[in-house]
Amino acid sequence: xxxxxxSWKNLAHKPLNTFLSLLLFGLGVGLVIFLFLLQTxxxxxxxxxxxxxxxxIGAKGSPLQLILCSMYHVDSPTGNISLEEAGPFMRPGxxxxxxxxxxxxxxxxxxxxxxxxxxxxxxxxxxAIGMGRLWEAPMEVTLGSNIATELGLKVGDxxxxxxxxxxxxxxxxxxxxxxxxxxxxxxxxxVVDQLVLTPVESIWEVHEGHHKEDAHEEDVAEPKREIxxxxxxxxxxxxxxxxxxREINKNTNLQAASPAIELNRVYNRLGVGMDALQALAYVIxxxxxxxxxxxxxSSLRERRYELALMRVMGASQLKxxxxxxxxxxxxxxxxxxxxxxxxxxxxxxxAGFMQESYQYRFTGFNLLPMEGYVLLGALLxxxxxxxxxxxxxxxxxxxxxxxxx
Amino acid sequence: MVKxxxxxxxxxxxxxxxVEKLQHSYKSGxxxxxxxxxxxxxxxxxxxxxxxxxxxxxxHLLGGLLxxxxxxxxxxxxxxxxLKRAEMDRFRGQHIGIIFQRSxxxxxxxxxxxxxxxxxxxxxxxxxxxxxxxxxxxxVGHKARSKPDALSQGEQxxxxxxxxxxxxxxxxxxxxxxxxxxxxxxxxxxxxxxxxARSVGATLLIVTHDNxxxxxxxxQIQL
Numbered sequence: 001x002x003x004x005x006x007s008w009k010n011l012a013h014k015p016l017n018t019f020l021s022l023l024l025f026g027l028g029v030g031l032v033i034f035l036f037l038l039q040t041x042x043x044x045x046x047x048x049x050x051x052x053x054x055x056x057i058g059a060k061g062s063p064l065q066l067i068l069c070s071m072y073h074v075d076s077p078t079g080n081i082s083l084e085e086a087g088p089f090m091r092p093g094x095x096x097x098x099x100x101x102x103x104x105x106x107x108x109x110x111x112x113x114x115x116x117x118x119x120x121x122x123x124x125x126x127x128a129i130g131m132g133r134l135w136e137a138p139m140e141v142t143l144g145s146n147i148a149t150e151l152g153l154k155v156g157d158x159x160x161x162x163x164x165x166x167x168x169x170x171x172x173x174x175x176x177x178x179x180x181x182x183x184x185x186x187x188x189x190x191v192v193d194q195l196v197l198t199p200v201e202s203i204w205e206v207h208e209g210h211h212k213e214d215a216h217e218e219d220v221a222e223p224k225r226e227i228x229x230x231x232x233x234x235x236x237x238x239x240x241x242x243x244x245x246r247e248i249n250k251n252t253n254l255q256a257a258s259p260a261i262e263l264n265r266v267y268n269r270l271g272v273g274m275d276a277l278q279a280l281a282y283v284i285x286x287x288x289x290x291x292x293x294x295x296x297x298s299s300l301r302e303r304r305y306e307l308a309l310m311r312v313m314g315a316s317q318l319k320x321x322x323x324x325x326x327x328x329x330x331x332x333x334x335x336x337x338x339x340x341x342x343x344x345x346x347x348x349x350x351a352g353f354m355q356e357s358y359q360y361r362f363t364g365f366n367l368l369p370m371e372g373y374v375l376l377g378a379l380l381x382x383x384x385x386x387x388x389x390x391x392x393x394x395x396x397x398x399x400x401x402x403x404x405x
Numbered sequence: 406m407v408k409x410x411x412x413x414x415x416x417x418x419x420x421x422x423x424v425e426k427l428q429h430s431y432k433s434g435x436x437x438x439x440x441x442x443x444x445x446x447x448x449x450x451x452x453x454x455x456x457x458x459x460x461x462x463x464x465h466l467l468g469g470l471l472x473x474x475x476x477x478x479x480x481x482x483x484x485x486x487x488l489k490r491a492e493m494d495r496f497r498g499q500h501i502g503i504i505f506q507r508s509x510x511x512x513x514x515x516x517x518x519x520x521x522x523x524x525x526x527x528x529x530x531x532x533x534x535x536x537x538x539x540x541x542x543x544x545v546g547h548k549a550r551s552k553p554d555a556l557s558q559g560e561q562x563x564x565x566x567x568x569x570x571x572x573x574x575x576x577x578x579x580x581x582x583x584x585x586x587x588x589x590x591x592x593x594x595x596x597x598x599x600x601x602a603r604s605v606g607a608t609l610l611i612v613t614h615d616n617x618x619x620x621x622x623x624x625q626i627q628l
Binding site: 309311399403 | 495499512
């Protein structure tokens with residue numbers, strides 16, 4: 001009958017109290033860990049997909065929307081811009097611009113976005129070809145690694161895309177040509193993993209086909225050559241590049257948005273919410289520590305006699321102290337375990353949801369070094385909550401307690 | 406005269422439990438003195454006294470539950486005055502078994518586990534065979550897996566006896582062990598108490614004001 005077993009039996013003897021303390025502690029710890037997980041993974045995704053892009057140029061509208069759509073592929077485009085307007089920025093030898101990569105969005109295949117672009121896009125995200133080759137001609141596609149595994153597509157397969165950015169089979173381009181898979185990229189951990197890459201021309205072709213089909217309604221004389229946005233990398237960042245963005249916004253029909261500025265804005269907004277949730281989490285941990293303290297303290301009153309009895313049976317004061325401390329720490333460890341399962345479980349659920357709605361991969365199964373500190377903090381909290389009751393227990397006046405039974 | 410003193414000294418040497426010039430002052434300022442006595446190995450004694458005569462105080466002093474202020478208490482070869490607090494706890498666990506008026510237990514543990522706890526707190530390994538044997542001897546073997554709260558007063562007192570003797574103590578102290586029991590249970594509990602004390606060769610000292618016990622114990626100390 002060692003102390004650990006005894007303290008466990010004591011906790012199990014009061015299942016309701018123990019359950020309440022555990023639940024509170026688990027909720028608090030769970031929320032703390034969950035927020036860490038979410039924050040880390042969001043930041044990871046954001047940073048990985050930043051890919052050295054200095055500026056995104058697209059149609060006027062919300063700059064954040066433009067960034068989210070062009071870089072993270074979560075929001076819808078702000079509109080399209082004509083190739084003519086975009087042309088000057090793509091001209092080789094531009095004094096400020098190292099490279100500008102066109103993106104043409106608007107189609108999806110089973111929820112995965114089809115992106116019309118150039119090979120420079122693959123370089124930008126440092127993705128490498130895993131099987132087959134990069135696209136060369138219109139209607140050839142190279143798939144991100146997740147799509148290939150999720151949808152079981154191989155080099156040589158073909159499929160028809162659908163209009164819009166979400167999975168809706170009624171919008172399939174049934175009349176137009178099919179895409180042919182010519183290659184599959186290696187996993188890169190960036191957004192490229194969830195994209196279907198093809199030449200810009202493919203998108204035009206698909207939509208021209210679409211237009212031909214509805215020829216009686218629309219004038220098909222001259223299909224507009226449009227793209228959604230440009231991802232721009234500067235040669236160097238200086239006041240001239242800052243001016244360039246300002247000029248574009250002021251004097252053209254285009255919009256230039258800086259990912260750094262917009263992301264900062266997102267972080268700041270998320271930050272407030274995160275801080276509030278984090279504060280709430282610590283409040284819950286605090287309250288649960290208080291509940292452990294109270295339940296230990298009140299149990300001491302009932303257990304006064306049995307503590308004295310343990311002294312009679314040969315337990316030292318240190319032993320009684322250890323027993324109560326152990327009860328606190330045991331509660332905290334179990335609470336931590338509950339919170340751990342709780343947070344990673346919810347993260348896993350959220351990951352499923354994120355995958356479905358945004359084709360973004362999150363995971364509930366990663367461990368952060370931070371969680372070690374949370375465990376340490378949890379144990380310290382348990383110790384602190386048990387400290388006073390433990391001192392009280394070790395000071396039990398055996399003679400008086402036994403005499404006044 | 407000299408001979409008498411020599412005899413007294415010899416019996417003092419053979420004594421398992423002895424008290425010398427013991428005095429205790431309460432926090433209220435009241436002070437109480439106890440007569441000298443010594444109980445030889447294996448003897449069964451009755452310590453009688455009306456309420457307020459300090460019976461419980463004496464028992465707590467003998468059991469090392471109270472700090473000895475004046476005088477000496479010896480258990481076997483050990484003078485309790487010499488022990489530090491943690492040493493006293495250990496010594497008590499191994500050499501002194503105490504039975505109280507109302508038996509209390511660690512409520513989260515079963516009867517058997519309570520006895521195992523008594524063994525491990527005394528620094529001894531848990532001996533489940535002995536626990537079961539002892540409970541069987543005391544006719545509560547079938548309650549080994551019950552929680553103490555589920556036992557009757559008489560059953561609880563028998564388990565308390567088992568707990569007091571489980572570690573084969575040198576001395577068993579019983580504080581009013583029968584005051585909460587009816588005549589039938591009293592006879593049974595005292596019989597078992599004597600039997601078990603004899604089986605481990607312990608010196609038994611029963612503190613009581615229960616007149617039912619007087620006839621059974623020729624050796625008596627009056628406070």
